[in-house]
Amino acid sequence: QVQLVESGGGLVQAGGSLRLSCAASGRTFSSYFMGWFRQAPRKEREFVATISWSGGSTYYTDSVKGRFTISRDNAKNAVYLQMDSLKPEDTAVYYCAARPGPRFSQSYRDYNYWGQGTQVTVSS
Numbered sequence: 001q002v003q004l005v006e007s008g009g010g011l012v013q014a015g016g017s018l019r020l021s022c023a024a025s026g027r028t029f030s031s032y033f034m035g036w037f038r039q040a041p042r043k044e045r046e047f048v049a050t051i052s053w054s055g056g057s058t059y060y061t062d063s064v065k066g067r068f069t070i071s072r073d074n075a076k077n078a079v080y081l082q083m084d085s086l087k088p089e090d091t092a093v094y095y096c097a098a099r100p101g102p103r104f105s106q107s108y109r110d111y112n113y114w115g116q117g118t119q120v121t122v123s124s
Contacts, residue, residue: 001026001113002024002025002026002028002029002032002098002112002113003024003025003026003113004022004023004024004025004096004097004098004113004114004115005022005023005115005116006020006021006022006094006095006096006115006116006117006118007020007021007022007023007118008020008021008118009093009094009118009119009120010119010120010121011121011122011123012086012120012121012122012123013122013123014086014087014088014122014123014124015085015086016086016122017082017083017084017085017086018083018086018120019080019081019082019083020036020080020081020083020094020096020118020120021078021079021080022034022036022078022079022080022081022096022115023077023078024077024078024079024098025077026077029074029077029098030053030054030074031053031100031101032053032098032099032100032101032113033050033051033052033053033098033099033100033101033102033104033105034050034051034070034072034079034096034097034098035047035048035049035050035051035096035097035098035099035105035111036048036049036050036070036079036081036094036095036096036097037094037095037096037097037108037111038090038092038093038094038095038120039092039093039095039117040091040092040093043092045095045108046061046092047061047106047107047108048060048061048064048068048081048094049061049064049068049070049081050070050104050105050106051070051071051072051079052101052104053101054074055071055072055074057104058070059104059106061106063089064083064090067083067084067085067086068081068082068083068084069081069082069084070082079096081094081096083120086120086122087122088122088123088124089122090120090122091120091121091122092119092120093117093118093119093120094117094118094119094120095114095115095116095117096114096115097111097112097113097114097115098111098112098113099111099112099113100112
């Protein structure tokens with residue numbers, strides 16, 4: 001079992017940066033692929049990025065490539081999402097999620113554990 005708690009959201013102007021953190025409980029954190037998703041009002045939950053067990057492989061949705069960076073620190077049981085050059089369309093509640101792997105998945109249905117979410121608002 002993994003429990004996830006996100007932090008780091010807030011209000012930022014377009015072009016600014018935020019760093020989201022996700023703290024995980026449990027001794028088996030390093031055995032999970034981790035992902036970030038987001039959900040804007042009246043929209044479906046959308047895949048943002050995912051990272052492999054060791055952090056050696058990552059995958060992003062096209063709209064955030066070159067602007068967002070996912071990383072993890074297995075010693076700290078944490079995963080991060082560095083968001084740069086933010087745009088108003090990045091406004092959403094951001095969730096971190098965990099799945100056993102061994103392959104990447106962009107489908108929220110494949111993730112077993114979820115955090116409560118953190119709000120990111122980008123003003124124009």
